[in-house]
Amino acid sequence: MHLALWISAGLLAVVALVGGITKTFVGKEKLAAHHGGEWTAHVGAGFVKTLGILELLAAAGLILPAALDVVPVMVPVTAACWILLMIGAMITHGRLGQFNLVMLNSAYLALAAFITWGRLVPETFN
Template identity: 30%
Template sequence: MNIAIWIVQGLAALAFIYAGWLKAFQYNKAVSSWGWVSDMPRTLVVFIGLAELVGAVGLILPEALDVAPVWTPIAATTLAAVVLLGAILHMTRKEYKEIGVNVAFIVLAALVAVGRF
């Protein structure tokens, strides 16, 4: 079971690194990839991206280094909350096809949180 959780952690971390990197450091590419980005303040989008990057690090390092491993499920729970808020944003904007990605990210983060708590 531990190996399965590590695989999910790795997949989730990669997904959040990709999304966070675009939002934080490749804003123009994020604007062309996601319609909602152009309607939000740039600083908010960059902040969300940085939060996702920090969260991705939190999914891996505490558990891998066995230094305060309780931070891994906390990071996963926080990332799930961020993505849930994103799904709510998509619902209010009637971007229903975008919600599937949010659901996938929430499931990955929730599996890590449950598996590591």
């Protein structure tokens, strides 16, 4: 189970890192032109960059606290915050009729829920 939780956290961290880099460093107009990024046309550039920074922090928060053994409880806390982010993403993509992205976000939500539950209940880092 410990290995499955690490793999899940690693996969989710990669997703957060890619999304964070994209939202932080790619222009809003370029994002809006791609499938899945249409929502950015309806929000401010600052909001998109803020989400990107939060995703970069999530990528770090899913791995570094446990790897460095510095406040490892931040891993399930970060995963719980990711759940909230995915709920927002699912609502946003659902409103745009992008149900394939809603399903993808629900898979990310499930991974985050597994990490949250797994690190708080049966497999703490202690």
